[in-house]
Amino acid sequence: MIYEPLSISDIMQQYDKTRLENSRLLAQRREEIYEKIPIIKEIEDAASSSYISSVLARLTGDTNPDLDYKTVSQNNRKRTATKKQLLVKAGYPEDYLEPIYTCPLCQDTGNVEQGRCKCFREKIINHLYLQSNLTNILEKENFDTFKLDYYSKELVDDYDFSPYDNMVNILSSSKEFVENFSTKKSHRGNLLLYGEVGLGKTFLTNCIAKEILNKGHQVFYLSANELFQNVLSPYLMNHEKDLAELYKYVYNCELLIIDDLGTELINSFTLSELFEVINQRNIQGKSTIISTNLGLKELRAKYSERIVSRLIDGYTKFKFFGENIRYKKSLNSTNN
Numbered sequence: 001m002i003y004e005p006l007s008i009s010d011i012m013q014q015y016d017k018t019r020l021e022n023s024r025l026l027a028q029r030r031e032e033i034y035e036k037i038p039i040i041k042e043i044e045d046a047a048s049s050s051y052i053s054s055v056l057a058r059l060t061g062d063t064n065p066d067l068d069y070k071t072v073s074q075n076n077r078k079r080t081a082t083k084k085q086l087l088v089k090a091g092y093p094e095d096y097l098e099p100i101y102t103c104p105l106c107q108d109t110g111n112v113e114q115g116r117c118k119c120f121r122e123k124i125i126n127h128l129y130l131q132s133n134l135t136n137i138l139e140k141e142n143f144d145t146f147k148l149d150y151y152s153k154e155l156v157d158d159y160d161f162s163p164y165d166n167m168v169n170i171l172s173s174s175k176e177f178v179e180n181f182s183t184k185k186s187h188r189g190n191l192l193l194y195g196e197v198g199l200g201k202t203f204l205t206n207c208i209a210k211e212i213l214n215k216g217h218q219v220f221y222l223s224a225n226e227l228f229q230n231v232l233s234p235y236l237m238n239h240e241k242d243l244a245e246l247y248k249y250v251y252n253c254e255l256l257i258i259d260d261l262g263t264e265l266i267n268s269f270t271l272s273e274l275f276e277v278i279n280q281r282n283i284q285g286k287s288t289i290i291s292t293n294l295g296l297k298e299l300r301a302k303y304s305e306r307i308v309s310r311l312i313d314g315y316t317k318f319k320f321f322g323e324n325i326r327y328k329k330s331l332n333s334t335n336n
């Protein structure tokens with residue numbers, strides 16, 4: 001993917017384009033109808049020429065009652081009604097020749113009386129979705145589809161609470177994280193999601209991402225492997241200029257999600273880059289969510305102390321435990 005920042009003038013250009021496309025479409029419709037129902041063209045011509053005559057009459061002081069503004073408007077309303085009847089009779093919708101608006105609220109200008117139209121915000125959110133790297137997944141994975149039933153209410157190992165209670169807790173803290181995210185401008189917190197495979201860490205990350213995108217914030221999702229292989233290494237080692245914006249986005253986006261930390265190839269380069277990303281984002285008050293299948297001990301063994309200490313101190317830690325739920329899910333989907 002290529003990161004493209006979005007400016008107000010980009011959005012305004014999108015509106016220009018929409019208006020142009022819609023006016024072309026209307027012109028096509030006119031041509032089509034004039035050919036099939038020529039009388040409609042005659043009706044429209046009569047309406048506009050009588051309107052012009054009425055304006056002229058007013059300007060020149062002509063008192064001909066047929067050219068009176070009220071009479072002309074009345075006649076034109078009748079013409080419009082006839083036109084609609086003709087369209088419907090020929091199997092078209094009655095508004096087939098009316099101006100076409102993709103957003104009728106602002107008539108594709110982006111502005112309404114109170115300020116920006118809601119479609120303006122939607123354009124920004126769509127853009128954020130595209131840039132997040134997550135577009136398709138979020139349809140299926142969000143807080144509405146998160147199922148607690150997969151987690152057992154039985155105690156396991158030495159834990160004082162069940163996997164179910166643990167998830168209830170994690171879920172409510174995650175929602176709190178989302179809430180805080182929209183109220184604060186920076187230092188909105190970081191999350192470290194850790195525990196064994198198949199316990200719903202990535203799913204939960206996607207739930208959080210979706211909520212935050214919907215609130216109009218930037219989210220950038222990368223697996224640890226993608227982060228190093230597709231962005232950091234090619235940019236820093238091969239100087240790939242195309243990646244400059246994406247590289248900056250790793251550091252500047254409002255929420256960076258690094259999924260599956262520990263699956264990347266670890267060497268001195270990736271260690272120092274990971275530290276830079278974590279540290280710089282902390283300093284700038286940008287949020288990061290990291291998920292990993294490694295436990296805290298394993299993290300310590302794999303990564304340098306300065307990385308791990310930043311994760312321990314600066315991140316709210318959610319430990320996932322219990323039975324692998326992927327298996328339960330796959331059984332469930334084959335039964336459905």
Ligand SMILES: [Zn+2]
Nearest residue numbers: 103106117119
């Ligand atoms: Zn609008």
